[in-house]
Amino acid sequence: MLTYLIVFFVGGFICAIGQLLIIKTNITSARILVSFVLVGVFLEAIGVFDKIASVAKAGINVPIIGFGASLTKGAIAGGQAKGILGAFAGGLEAVAGGVVAAVLFAFIFSLIFKPKTKKS
Amino acid sequence: MHYRKRNEMYNQYVNGKIPKTSEWPSLFNSFWVGGLICIIGQGINDIILELMPTLAEQTAWAYTLIILIFIGSFLTGIGVYDRIGKFAGGGSIVPITGFSNSITSPALDFRSEGIVFGMCVKMFSIAGPVIVIGFVASTLVGLLYLII
Numbered sequence: 001m002l003t004y005l006i007v008f009f010v011g012g013f014i015c016a017i018g019q020l021l022i023i024k025t026n027i028t029s030a031r032i033l034v035s036f037v038l039v040g041v042f043l044e045a046i047g048v049f050d051k052i053a054s055v056a057k058a059g060i061n062v063p064i065i066g067f068g069a070s071l072t073k074g075a076i077a078g079g080q081a082k083g084i085l086g087a088f089a090g091g092l093e094a095v096a097g098g099v100v101a102a103v104l105f106a107f108i109f110s111l112i113f114k115p116k117t118k119k120s
Numbered sequence: 121m122h123y124r125k126r127n128e129m130y131n132q133y134v135n136g137k138i139p140k141t142s143e144w145p146s147l148f149n150s151f152w153v154g155g156l157i158c159i160i161g162q163g164i165n166d167i168i169l170e171l172m173p174t175l176a177e178q179t180a181w182a183y184t185l186i187i188l189i190f191i192g193s194f195l196t197g198i199g200v201y202d203r204i205g206k207f208a209g210g211g212s213i214v215p216i217t218g219f220s221n222s223i224t225s226p227a228l229d230f231r232s233e234g235i236v237f238g239m240c241v242k243m244f245s246i247a248g249p250v251i252v253i254g255f256v257a258s259t260l261v262g263l264l265y266l267i268i
Contacts, residue, residue, distance in 0.1 A: 007162045008155035011215070015154020016147050019210030023143050029213045029222065030246045034253045036214055041257040045264075058162035061181055062188065063154070063214045064250070070181075071254045075262025087262035091255060098216070099251065101186040102193065103243065106224040109197035110239055115228045116199035 003057060010052075010059030033064050040068025044076075070094045150211030153204065157215040161188055185216050192217030196224040222246035 018032050043049040049069040052060050071091040078090020165184040195201040201221045205212040230242035
């Protein structure tokens with residue numbers, strides 16, 4: 001139960017930071033996503049991400065920060081195991097499932113569903 | 121210069137008139153919606169590990185994210201996610217479901233312009249930069265670790 005509470009507060013806090021950026025700077029959602037991915041890359045690069053993730057679990061894995069972190073984790077692990085080629089391939093390998101899933105579902109659902117007419 | 125001073129005064133006037141309190145509800149909404157999406161993710165992850173206890177932690181997370189991506193994509197398809205987005209702002213953008221939404225939403229909107237040049241091209245109009253920057257930064261870090 002405590003885990004879920006931590007997950008809620010950490011995840012909520014990260015999302016609220018995103019919202020704060022939107023309010024204060026009016027940046028687009030693409031820039032928000034890019035900045036958070038970079039935060040994830042940075043946290044993983046300095047080795048802090050795993051320590052946070054062991055406590056916050058989904059609270060930091062579900063936000064897009066986790067995407068950047070697993071990219072970096074894959075690139076580092078690949079590099080250690082297979083040298084330069086591993087560093088090139090490892091990142092994509094680590095997130096391949098998620099990226100392909102996002103593309104596949106987007107493809108299928110845009111064939112099935114019609115875009116909603118925007119009422120304003 | 122004179123017009124600079126005038127612009128500055130005008131900006132001060134505008135900033136004074138913008139209601140500051142309206143920021144708090146949107147912050148609160150993005151907080152609890154974002155937190156809730158993370159809780160759902162934790163729940164899915166716990167269920168997966170309950171069903172398949174032998175799964176490696178990393179693999180279980182991969183499945184969890186794929187399921188969340190599916191949910192985000194589906195909710196976008198039926199038009200629910202956009203409504204959540206209007207309500208929660210950052211709470212719907214920052215989680216991985218928002219990444220999924222950012223791919224499905226333009227794909228859906230540009231479906232009418234053809235499958236290849238509409239859907240497939242526009243699919244990455246938001247997610248493209250995210251993937252590019254992610255690849256570049258993470259690969260540089262991986263190479264840096266090789267040197268150190």
